[in-house]
Amino acid sequence: MKKTYPGPCLNRRDFLWLLSVSTAGLALGGCAIDPVTGKKELVLMGEAEEIALDQQQSPHQFSMDYGPSQDKALNAYVGEVGMALAAISHRPQMPYSFRGVNAAHVNAYAFPGGSIAVTRGIMAELENEAELAALLGHEIGHVNARHTAERMTKGTLMQLALAGSSGYVRSSEYATYAPFLEKIGGLGAGALLASYSRADEREADRLGMQYMAAAGYNPRGMTGLMDILVKKSQYKPSALELMFSTHPMSQERLDTAQQRAATEYVAESKRALLRERYMDHTVAVRRIRPALLELQDGAGSMAGQKFRQAESSFASALEKIPEDYAALLMMAKCKMALEKNQEALQYAESAKQAYPGEAHAVQISGITKLALQNFDGAHEEFVRFDQLLPGRSQTRFLTGIALDGMGKRELAAREYNTYLQTVPQGDAATHARQRLTEWGYVK
Numbered sequence: 001m002k003k004t005y006p007g008p009c010l011n012r013r014d015f016l017w018l019l020s021v022s023t024a025g026l027a028l029g030g031c032a033i034d035p036v037t038g039k040k041e042l043v044l045m046g047e048a049e050e051i052a053l054d055q056q057q058s059p060h061q062f063s064m065d066y067g068p069s070q071d072k073a074l075n076a077y078v079g080e081v082g083m084a085l086a087a088i089s090h091r092p093q094m095p096y097s098f099r100g101v102n103a104a105h106v107n108a109y110a111f112p113g114g115s116i117a118v119t120r121g122i123m124a125e126l127e128n129e130a131e132l133a134a135l136l137g138h139e140i141g142h143v144n145a146r147h148t149a150e151r152m153t154k155g156t157l158m159q160l161a162l163a164g165s166s167g168y169v170r171s172s173e174y175a176t177y178a179p180f181l182e183k184i185g186g187l188g189a190g191a192l193l194a195s196y197s198r199a200d201e202r203e204a205d206r207l208g209m210q211y212m213a214a215a216g217y218n219p220r221g222m223t224g225l226m227d228i229l230v231k232k233s234q235y236k237p238s239a240l241e242l243m244f245s246t247h248p249m250s251q252e253r254l255d256t257a258q259q260r261a262a263t264e265y266v267a268e269s270k271r272a273l274l275r276e277r278y279m280d281h282t283v284a285v286r287r288i289r290p291a292l293l294e295l296q297d298g299a300g301s302m303a304g305q306k307f308r309q310a311e312s313s314f315a316s317a318l319e320k321i322p323e324d325y326a327a328l329l330m331m332a333k334c335k336m337a338l339e340k341n342q343e344a345l346q347y348a349e350s351a352k353q354a355y356p357g358e359a360h361a362v363q364i365s366g367i368t369k370l371a372l373q374n375f376d377g378a379h380e381e382f383v384r385f386d387q388l389l390p391g392r393s394q395t396r397f398l399t400g401i402a403l404d405g406m407g408k409r410e411l412a413a414r415e416y417n418t419y420l421q422t423v424p425q426g427d428a429a430t431h432a433r434q435r436l437t438e439w440g441y442v443k
C-alpha cells in the first residue's frame with residue numbers, strides 16, 4: 001500500500017510540483033516515517049497537521065451526524081473500549097476520542113488525529129463487545145497507518161472537503177435532494193469522510209485484529225462484525241451505503257479475517273465475546289432500534305425522492321421517539337423537500353429544543369426561514385450557526401442571501417465575495433457572482 005520515496009527526501013522540483021497539486025494553507029511535512037511499517041515515505045502532512053485537520057473538520061461531521069450522543073454513559077463505554085485499543089496501538093500518543101453519534105444509518109469513521117465516531121444505527125446492530133472492539137480497532141488502524149495523510153498527498157480530500165463540493169456528496173440520504181440544499185449551502189453527509197482503498201481496508205482490518213488481540217479481546221469480533229454488515233446490507237442496503245462507499249467491503253475481507261482468527265489467533269479466539277457487557281451498556285440504543293430502522297427507511301425513501309413515503313416513516317419513528325433530535329431534524333428536511341416550509345420550521349425548532357447548541361438544526365432552521373422569506377430570522381440563525389461551527393464557506397453564502405433579502409447590499413456583497421474566494425464554481429457561486437455584477441462590484 002505504501003509508496004516509498006526513492007532518493008533524496010524532496011528536491012526543489014518535487015517541492016514545486018507538490019505545491020501545485022496540494023491544497024493551499026497546508027503545511028508541508030516532507031518525509032515521515034510510517035509508524036506501522038517503519039518505512040520512510042512521502043507524506044505531506046505531519047502529525048500536527050493531522051491533528052489540526054481533525055480538529056477543524058470532525059466537529060462538522062459530528063454535527064451532520066446529528067451530534068454526539070447525549071447519552072453520556074454510552075459515550076463513556078465506547079471511549080473505554082476504544083482507549084484500551086488505542087493505548088496499545090502504534091501511535092498511542094495521538095489525542096484519541098470516541099463517541100456515539102445520533103445518526104440512524106450504519107457507519108463508523110475516524111479523522112486523522114484520532115477523533116472516532118460510531119452511529120446509533122451500528123450500535124443497535126452489534127451483538128457483543130468484541131464486535132465493538134473490532135469496529136473501533138479497524139478505525140484506529142486507519143489512524144495508525146495514516147491513511148488520511150496518504151490520501152492528502154494526492155491533494156484532493158482537503159480541497160474538496162473545504163469547498164463542500166457537490167461532487168463529494170455520496171450518501172443516499174443526500175444524493176438526490178442535495179441539489180436544492182446545496183444550492184443554498186448544505187454539506188453532504190459524507191463530504192468530510194475519507195474514502196479508503198481496498199488495500200487500506202485490508203491493512204485496517206489486520207491492525208484492528210492485532211490491537212484487539214493485544215488488548216485482550218477475541219479477534220472473532222471482527223468476523224462477527226463483518227457478518228452483521230454483510231447481512232444487513234442485503235436487506236437494507238441504503239443504510240450502509242455511506243459506510244461501504246468509504247470502507248469498501250468484500251468477501252475477501254471476511255475470508256481473510258476468518259482465516260486469521262483460525263491460524264494467527266487460535267488461542268485468542270477462545271476468549272469470551274462479552275455479549276452481556278455489551279447488552280448492559282447499550283440498552284437505551286437497542287430499545288429504540290425499531291424507530292432507528294424507520295429512520296433508515298425514511299432516509300432511503302428520501303434518496304429515492306419518495307418524500308411522502310419518507311414522511312410517513314419519519315412520522316411513525318417520531319411516535320416512538322417524539323423528542324429525538326435526529327428524528328425531528330430528518331422530518332424537518334423531509335418537510336422542506338415537500339415544500340411544507342412552515343411545518344419544516346416547526347420540526348427544526350423542536351430539534352433545536354431537543355438538543356440545545358447543536359448546530360445542524362440551527363442551519364436547517366435558517367434555511368427554512370430563507371424559504372419562508374423571513375430574512376432577518378434566517379440571518380440570526382446563520383450568525384448563530386457560525387458561532388457554533390465556524391469555518392464553513394457555505395455559511396458565508398447563506399448569510400449573503402439573508403442580508404441580500406434584508407436589503408443590506410453592501411454587507412451581502414462582502415459575504416458573496418468571501419464565498420467566491422473559497423468556492424469559485426457551482427450554482428451558489430454563479431448566483432453570488434451574478435449579484436455582485438448586478439450591483440457593479442464585478443465587471
Ligand SMILES: [Zn+2]
Nearest residue numbers: 196201204247
Ligand atoms: Zn475502513
